[in-house]
Amino acid sequence: MIKFLKYQFTFILTLISIQTTMAQDYWSRITGKPSVLELEKGFLTYKTPDFRLKLVKSSQTVAALSPASVPDFDFTPGDRLNIRDKDSLYHLGDINLRIRQAGGAWKSYSTAAKRSAVQPLNTSGNILAAADLSATLPKDIPVSVKRYYETAGKNLVMRFEITNTSSEDVEIGALGIPMIFNNILEGKSLDEAHAQNVFFDPYTGLEAGYLEVKRLHGNGPDLLVIPGEHMSFEAYRPLLDDPTPRSIVFEGFHEWMAHSRAYAENEWKGAEQWNVPTSVTLRPGDSRNYTLKFVLADDIRKVPDVLAEQSRPVVTGIPGYVIPMDVKAHLFLRYTEDVDSFKVEPEGALELETERTTSKGAQKYAVYGKKWGRARLTVRYKDGLRQTIHYKIIKPESEVVEDFGRFLLTEQWFDGKNDPFHRNPSVISYDYEEKKQVSQDSRAWIAGLSDEGGAGSWLGAVMKQLIQPDKEELEKLQRFVDETLWGTIQHSDGPRKYGVKKSVFYYEPEQMPEGTYDKNIDYTTWAAWNREGADDVGRSYNYPHVAAAYWVMYRLSRYRTGLVSGRKWDWYLKNAYHTTVAMTKLAPHYAQFGQMEGTVFLLILEDLYREGLTEMADDLEARMRARAEHWKGLSYPFGSEMPWDSTGQEEVYAWSDYFGFDKKALVTLNAILAYMPVIPHWAYNGNARRYWDFLYGGKLSRVERQIHHYGSGLNAIPVLTQFRKAPEDLYLLKTGYGGLLGAISNITRDGFGPAAFHSFPSTLQIDGLSGDYGSGFFGYAVNTATYITRDDDMGWLAFGGNVIAEGKQTEVEITTAARNRVYIAPGKLWLTLDAGTFKKVRYNLKSGQVEITLDPKDKFTPVAYLRIDGADKKLPYKRVRGAYAIKLKKQEIQIKI
Known part of the structure; x- marks a missing residue:
């Protein structure tokens, strides 16, 4: 126990040291620079119906941008203004350009690089503030740049006017507007971050693109940045030259790019861009305006309504924009103008069929994915507006999962003899570029079968069997679970036998034979754990992977015939239980946080109760309640080893929901929707x-x-x-x-x-x-799962299936890889199979009648186990552990529910 506490404490100190060093680095890179914004000269403040705008007087860059309804909140990092008032640090209102003349080389210009006070311009009408930016740009720039802050109804507009002041043509190959919003989490508690910070997401959809800026708690008001004149959203460039250090507390800033050809020809050469890179040429004396509009949305769900109000195209893709090749997807386009043309790139990657116009004026199209890979659909409307919609075409889900399992159990199957770290047999990490297994890495866990980066491959291999079991693959995985997982990845010495190591691989050259370690790998970092550090069982995040493996083997041995041999089902379920309990005992510090894959603990609990293992179930439930009670007392219970994380929300929601802590479950959900x-x-x-x-x-x-x-x-x-x-x-x-x-x-x-x-x-x-x-x-x-729903405007919709609708009735062919779960939204009916597969489902909206078609039996699945939640339905079949046991036949069978 002393050694365990020692290494848990050491790991915590390491993280604290990293974060402290990072915070010190943040200040040292910035505070040593001279202040150039001349904040002492004051600010300019303006009010619009929706916004409160504050500008730095000398630069007329944005010092604060607040919604009028929440004036104490600032979308920008105004709380850092006294630190970020230096050259090369970007602010909202800056502009970056790359320009060339007469076929010469591209030259970069930025208003942030070396600041000087800008020249104010006279204002009138809807113009709040204006300035000539020449003084803060290099003298050799062949254009003039003027910036205007204007009102447009309730909204705020930022406009840049660029004029060719030279006697030659000027080609603008890059034009970017830095999107500087407050995503700097450094030094913030979770409560402070959720109250003060934002995240932002780009839709690089050309003239129909936009940027979502959302508060971390997900409750709004949220900000939409939408394009105006010439401000196509072509690319989204990380501002790596801003000296604010990017780290676990700061993702970095990006800029909205209207033109990106100059980067595509240089730094981005060889990368397939989201959109075709462009440039624009200005003749001597010509001017061109680039405009952005800032609009508020009260709620994330209202973004489509706000876009429609602003006369922007509204797009809905069903089931989304990842399209399996066997799915008939749908696209709904709603805009004030009709579609003029479609262009698909690569050619033939997508096929579209016009279907109908909805009652709200959306045009419905069927979409078919024809070629594997990325696909770009360019929509041109009658008014000339262009929009790109970005798809990923994949194989049918069943084929994707089959390929995944095959790759893991062949290319990544590690069964080398005499491995000094006893990792064989297992599924080990893989380098796809080198086309080889990763048996060594400076990060011990990558080659060590534990932590997320090392356990990921074998966990994926095991989870594949849950939805698409394969006898040959399972024979390998059973060896892994029985020989390597049990006793190697897990400790097996006395009372600590359920503890999960941080890594099986470690760096201990004095104890290993000469030549064990690759001399080309740097093993001098903190991540190259020695054996004692690798054996540490105090990191709770390693336990869900192991518990999930045991749980899957339990499910397969319990609900299938002949897939798992050698051990009984209860050995696996009890090991899943003991591993979960061990997490709370041996890794209590990190177990106070939500775990990735923590959902598996709830699944284990449910199966313990179904099996009548009540003592274990009650114990597990009590341990989980203690954790959930702790979360209930926190405003934002999403902590982890990181200052902010998107990992713990999954499990926090699961247990909050299970124990009826509905308010905390909603807080968790809203935070998820924000990112x-x-x-x-x-x-x-x-x-x-x-x-x-x-x-x-x-x-x-x-x-x-x-x-x-x-x-x-x-x-x-x-x-x-x-x-x-x-x-x-x-x-x-x-x-x-x-x-x-x-x-x-x-x-x-x-x-x-x-x-x-x-x-x-x-x-x-x-x-x-x-x-x-x-x-x-x-x-x-x-x-x-497959979801069947009916929208008042769009009609019957299927996510995970192909729908054939006939008035009040619909039939859906199931296309998921598992084909074992169906939710019928109008009836609030949740149908799940512990074994067996759905082929199709019919539902009558008027009568509520459901008819399911089950696939024939196979060698390992003679019985289907059907669960029905959401309705009091009784079927003429025996109940086994709460599920209907349905003997399958050589042919499909239909069952009415």
């Missing part, structure tokens, strides 16, 4: 915010918004759970399903599951390392 947007772009739709885990689980290691990291799959669990409680809230379904399909969107054509996709425009591709992806696949495996 999990609904946007017509596969990469951001349902993408739960995560921006530091490339450091811990990626190959390309940097702070960067991660596209569909494991947070997408995990946070989709509470969102879809809440939808089943409030099926009238279609926004929840769109959000949750975006995260659900996002969780499998990055799996390659041959089945490799990467840590995440890189969002920087210099990259825009998957990471090369498998990393912690398995946690995201856990979210998919336990949450995948």
Whole structure:
């Protein structure tokens, strides 16, 4: 116990040291610079119906931007203004340009690089403030730049007027407006961060694009930045030259780019951009305006209404923008103008069919994915406005999951003899770029089968079996669970036998044979744990992976025939229980926080009660209640080892909901919705915010918004759970399903599951390392389902299936990989199968009649176990552990409910 406490304390001190160093680094990079904004000269303040605007007098950059209804709240980092008043630190109101003349080289210009007081201009009418920015730009710039702050009804407008002042043509190859909002979390408690900070998400949809700026608590008011004249949202560039250090407390700033050709030809060369990079040429004396409008939305769900009010196109994709090839998806476009044309890139990647116009004026299209990979749909409306909608086309879900399992159990299957760390047999981390297994890494856990970055691969392999079991794969995995997981990853010495190690791999050169460690790897960092550090069992985040593995083996041995041999079902379920209890005993510090995959603890509890293991169940429930009671007493119970996190919300919601702490469950849900947007772009739709885990689980290691990291799959669990409680809230379904399909969107054509996709425009591709992806696949495996709903305007909709509607009746063909869960929203009916698969479901809205079609039996599934929640339905079948046991036949069978 002394050693355990020692290493838990050491790890905490390491994190504190990192965060303290980071905070010191933050100040040292900035405070040593001279102040240049001349804050002592004062400010200019303005009121509009919706906003309170404060400008620095000397620079006329934004010092504060507040909603009129909440004047004490500031969307910008105004609380850091006395620190961030230096050259090269961006503020809202700055502009970046890259310009060339007569075919010369691109040259960069920025109003933030070396500041001087700007020249105020006369104002009149709707112009609040204006300035000529020439003084704060280099003297050789061949254009003049004037900036105007204006009103447009209730809204605020920022306009830049650019004039070619030279005698030659000027080509603007990059034009970016820094979006400087308050996402700096450094030094903030969780309560302070949720009250004071925002996150923002881009929709790079050209003239129909916009930026969502949302408060962390998710309750609004929220800010929309939408394009005006010439302000196409073409690219979203990270401002890496801003000296504010990017870290676990600061994701970094980005800029809205109207033109990006100059970057595409240089720093981004070779990366496939979201949109075609453009430039514009100004002849001598020509001027061009670039305009942004700032608009408030009272609630995240009202963003489509606000867009419509501002005469912007409103897009709804069903089931989202990740489209399996066997799904007939739908696209609804609502705009004041009709569609003039579509363009699909790559050619033939998508097919569209016009269906009908809804009662609210939306045009409905059927969308079919034809070519695997990214696809861009460019919509041109009759008024000339262009909009891009970004899709990811994947194989049918069943094929994606099959490929995933095959890759894990072949390419990543590690069964080398005489491994000094006893990792064989197992599924080990993989480097997709090098096409080889990762048996060594400077981060011990990556090669050590534990923590998220090392456990991810074997966890994904086990979770794949839950929804698509394969006998040959399971024979390998049973060896892993019985031989490597039990006794190696888990301690097996006396009372600590259920403790989970931080890593099986460690760096201890004095104790290992010569040549054990690669001399080209830097093992001098804190992450290269020695053996005693790797054996530490005090990190609670390692326990859910192990508990999930035991739980899956229990489910397969209990509800299937002949898939698992050698051990009885209860050995696996009891080990899942003991592992969960061990977490609360051996890792109490981190167990006070919500865990990624913490949903599995609730699933284990439910099965303990079903099996009549009441003593274990009562004990587990009491332990979980103690944790939930602690969360209930916190305003925002989303802590972790990080200052802010998107990991714990999943489990916090699960137990808050289970114990009836509805207010805390709602607080949790709203926080999730604040960082999990609904946007017509596969990469951001349902993408739960995560921006530091490339450091811990990626190959390309940097702070960067991660596209569909494991947070997408995990946070989709509470969102879809809440939808089943409030099926009238279609926004929840769109959000949750975006995260659900996002969780499998990055799996390659041959089945490799990467840590995440890189969002920087210099990259825009998957990471090369498998990393912690398995946690995201856990979210998919336990949450995948088909949702059938009916919208007053859009009609019958299916998420996870193909719908055939006939008036009040609909039939849905099930297309998910598991095909074992169906929710019928109009009837609030939740149908789940512990074994067996749905082929299709019919529902009559008028009578409430449900008819399900089950697939024929197979060698391992002679019986289907059906659960019905949401209605008092009685079927003529025997009940087993609360489920109807239905003997399957050689043919499909239909059952009326």
